[in-house]
Amino acid sequence: MATRTAAGDGLLPSAAPLQLIDPDGRPGTNPGELALPEPRTLLELYRRMVLGRRFDQQATTLTKQGRLAVYPSSHGQDACQVGAVLALRDDDWLFPTYRDTVAIVTRGVDPVEALSLLRGDWHCGYDPYQHRIAPQCTPLGTSTLHAVGLAHAARLKHQDQAALVLLGDGATSEGDTHEALNFAAVWRAPAVFLVQNNGYAISVPLAKQTAAPTLAAKGIGYGIPSLLIDGNDAAAVYSAVRAGIDRGSGGLGPTLIEAITYRIEAHTNADDAARYRDDAEVQSWLARDPIARLETYLTAQGLLDGNAATRLAAEAERFAEGVRKRMNIDAGLDPAELFAHVYARPTAALEHQRAALLSELEDAGR
Amino acid sequence: MTEVLSPAGEAGQAGSAGPTAAPVTMAGALNAALADSLSADERVLVFGEDVAALGGVFRVTDGLAAKFGEARVFDTPLAESGIIGTAIGMAMNGLVPVVEMQFDAFAYPAFEQVTSHLAKLHNRTRGRVTLPIVVRIPFGGGIGGVEHHCDSSEAYYTHTPGLRVVTPGTPADAYRLLRQSIDCPDPVVFLEPKRRYWSKETAALTLDGPAIDRAVIRRPGTDVTLITYGGTVQTGLEAAEAATAEGWDVEVIDLRSLSPFDDATLAGSVRRTGRAVVVHEAPGFTGYGAEVVARLTEQCFHFLEAPILRITGFDVPYPPPHLEHLHLPDVDRILDSIARLQWDDNA
Numbered sequence: 032m033a034t035r036t037a038a039g040d041g042l043l044p045s046a047a048p049l050q051l052i053d054p055d056g057r058p059g060t061n062p063g064e065l066a067l068p069e070p071r072t073l074l075e076l077y078r079r080m081v082l083g084r085r086f087d088q089q090a091t092t093l094t095k096q097g098r099l100a101v102y103p104s105s106h107g108q109d110a111c112q113v114g115a116v117l118a119l120r121d122d123d124w125l126f127p128t129y130r131d132t133v134a135i136v137t138r139g140v141d142p143v144e145a146l147s148l149l150r151g152d153w154h155c156g157y158d159p160y161q162h163r164i165a166p167q168c169t170p171l172g173t174s175t176l177h178a179v180g181l182a183h184a185a186r187l188k189h190q191d192q193a194a195l196v197l198l199g200d201g202a203t204s205e206g207d208t209h210e211a212l213n214f215a216a217v218w219r220a221p222a223v224f225l226v227q228n229n230g231y232a233i234s235v236p237l238a239k240q241t242a243a244p245t246l247a248a249k250g251i252g253y254g255i256p257s258l259l260i261d262g263n264d265a266a267a268v269y270s271a272v273r274a275g276i277d278r279g280s281g282g283l284g285p286t287l288i289e290a291i292t293y294r295i296e297a298h299t300n301a302d303d304a305a306r307y308r309d310d311a312e313v314q315s316w317l318a319r320d321p322i323a324r325l326e327t328y329l330t331a332q333g334l335l336d337g338n339a340a341t342r343l344a345a346e347a348e349r350f351a352e353g354v355r356k357r358m359n360i361d362a363g364l365d366p367a368e369l370f371a372h373v374y375a376r377p378t379a380a381l382e383h384q385r386a387a388l389l390s391e392l393e394d395a396g397r
Numbered sequence: 398m399t400e401v402l403s404p405a406g407e408a409g410q411a412g413s414a415g416p417t418a419a420p421v422t423m424a425g426a427l428n429a430a431l432a433d434s435l436s437a438d439e440r441v442l443v444f445g446e447d448v449a450a451l452g453g454v455f456r457v458t459d460g461l462a463a464k465f466g467e468a469r470v471f472d473t474p475l476a477e478s479g480i481i482g483t484a485i486g487m488a489m490n491g492l493v494p495v496v497e498m499q500f501d502a503f504a505y506p507a508f509e510q511v512t513s514h515l516a517k518l519h520n521r522t523r524g525r526v527t528l529p530i531v532v533r534i535p536f537g538g539g540i541g542g543v544e545h546h547c548d549s550s551e552a553y554y555t556h557t558p559g560l561r562v563v564t565p566g567t568p569a570d571a572y573r574l575l576r577q578s579i580d581c582p583d584p585v586v587f588l589e590p591k592r593r594y595w596s597k598e599t600a601a602l603t604l605d606g607p608a609i610d611r612a613v614i615r616r617p618g619t620d621v622t623l624i625t626y627g628g629t630v631q632t633g634l635e636a637a638e639a640a641t642a643e644g645w646d647v648e649v650i651d652l653r654s655l656s657p658f659d660d661a662t663l664a665g666s667v668r669r670t671g672r673a674v675v676v677h678e679a680p681g682f683t684g685y686g687a688e689v690v691a692r693l694t695e696q697c698f699h700f701l702e703a704p705i706l707r708i709t710g711f712d713v714p715y716p717p718p719h720l721e722h723l724h725l726p727d728v729d730r731i732l733d734s735i736a737r738l739q740w741d742d743n744a
Contacts, residue, residue, distance in 0.1 A: 154521035165489070166521050170513060170675055177514070187442075187468055187492070194486070199450040206506075210479035217474055252685020316558040373558050375582040377608070 044247035044259035056327025085347035107295035110321035114268030172205030193221040201232025221279025227292040247289035262290025430575035445497030478658035481510035503544040516559030517667030539592030564588035566630025569600035592626035636731035703739040705724035
């Protein structure tokens with residue numbers, strides 16, 4: 032159990048976001064305690080961001096073609112999606128939201144299974160235990176508690192396992208997020224909270240969401256050390272999440288990270304962002320693109336050349352083509368499955384309803 | 398009907414009551430069930446507000462933290478959504494949480510976690526994630542509790558697919574049903590009738606008996622089926638005894654499982670007796686009894702001698718302590734309803 036101390040020493044985040052690589056691709060001037068990842072990690076961050084961006088574009092296109100019911104793009108948040116996931120160890124768990132499909136695919140889930148929810152085939156198409164990824168959370172903040180419970184269970188079982196939960200600026204206003212931060216701190220649970228502050232909760236800007244100086248500053252109220260970082264710097268995201276995992280693994284409890292980033296696309300294809308933000312704002316963030324930043328840095332460091340970039344672009348095209356082809360094949364849903372997973376074994380009443388539906392379909396010749 | 402709060406400790410101490418018949422309260426039987434489950438399965442955890450040092454406000458968890466340690470029986474911060482939400486994460490990681498909501502109306506902050514996550518996660522993941530969680534909720538009135546301490550919230554939970562909802566009517570069944578709930582792979586909302594916590598029964602605490610999803614006939618009868626659950630089981634049995642003076646042989650059914658509903662046992666009884674009355678403390682409008690009446694009417698219409706009646710609380714917020722006796726179904730109200738079951742038409 033945590034003990035209270037009078038002073039909040041070491042709990043407050045920096046006033047300015049920590050940064051390992053600046054928006055122009057030069058070494059950052061405010062690295063704080065963050066350690067620059069190894070060159071091969073930086074190259075992998077770059078590669079995964081390129082693949083993730085292409086996947087994201089493909090999913091958006093499939094939505095316009097009617098192959099997906101809806102798709103919340105993470106374009107612009109690529110560094111958070113990829114940096115956070117690559118920082119996880121194999122046994123750690125990821126708790127994603129609806130906007131984190133790129134993170135799920137980066138963790139290794141089959142893209143078609145990852146898109147099951149948004150395609151409308153089933154609420155979660157992948158096996159959570161295969162890659163240790165919880166189902167995508169569509170209510171806000173609720174999965175923060177699941178992550179804390181899972182992390183606490185790992186501690187009770189003496190397993191070296193942490194939980195990373197992704198949330199947005201809007202979710203920090205939810206009661207469950209407050210409870211999760213508090214439970215995690217009291218229990219010293221190995222949980223990392225990564226707030227992707229993309230400036231808007233659908234249409235509501237951050238200024239209407241909180242009066243706190245930063246979202247990271249909220250950590251001190253729970254006794255949780257917090258980091259404020261540049262969320263478009265993949266190296267900083269990777270390093271901050273890894274530091275949080277290491278703290279949890281060492282029995283030091285949870286970490287709160289606020290990553291400043293931006294949602295380039297509208298909330299979803301059903302949203303009209305022109306109603307609440309200016310194009311000039313979007314353009315200014317396009318100029319702070321996380322992929323271009325790392326590409327410039329790697330090129331200047333002699334770690335990446337034009338040939339490698341061309342090969343990677345071709346890999347991304349093949350990846351997108353595979354997703355496109357497979358997503359254009361209907362999943363072939365079984366109506367009887369509606370009744371299969373409500374309980375461990377269907378009740379007599381559900382068996383009856385299943386038989387009635389199948390009989391109805393048979394009569395209709397479907 | 399109001400019973401007096403008994404001194405702490407009368408609920409019984411942690412540990413198995415053993416196989417021999419002995420006097421036991423419902424709180425004591427629940428305590429024994431928790432102790433035996435903690436002993437039988439190291440994955441089982443008990444947590445909630447005031448459950449460790451205090452032993453719970455109703456002393457149901459009395460002595461468990463001392464016996465099993467604070468890693469397995471522990472107090473949480475005061476936040477019900479947090480309790481259910483973290484229990485879900487623990488179950489995802491292989492543990493079997495048994496959590497306590499302190500009072501029925503205090504469980505409402507956890508409503509989203511219960512209905513959107515606890516109930517749905519197995520289905521969302523196509524059966525890959527199972528959540529063998531038991532949510533214990535003291536429910537109902539009759540203890541002179543002030544506002545927000547006496548709700549009957551069963552219909553909120555029974556209306557949620559994916560949850561099992563059970564409630565014991567006797568001490569021995571409280572033991573059996575709680576152990577069955579902890580062993581069940583599905584999430585279970587376990588409603589404990591507060592005013593029966595101190596009811597005593599001389600019985601052996603054993604797992605032998607009806608399965609988790611079966612109703613039981615507490616008193617066989619031939620003239621009318623009285624359908625009860627939780628706190629109204631004992632009231633129903635008292636009414637059945639009183640009814641003999643009127644010449645009615647009343648069959649009393651204890652539902653035990655509110656969801657799923659044991660259609661076979663209920664329809665079998667009503668087809669034999671041809672008359673039925675449902676009793677619950679919750680308000681009648683869209684209450685649990687409405688579903689019972691609808692199902693039994695659909696299944697037994699041609700066997701019925703009279704419409705199936707409901708005896709319920711009024712459609713009012715739960716009354717203050719000095720007025721609750723007017724709200725709760727009692728023996729007289731049950732007898733009055735039985736008298737309205739068109740006996741003359743059957744002559």
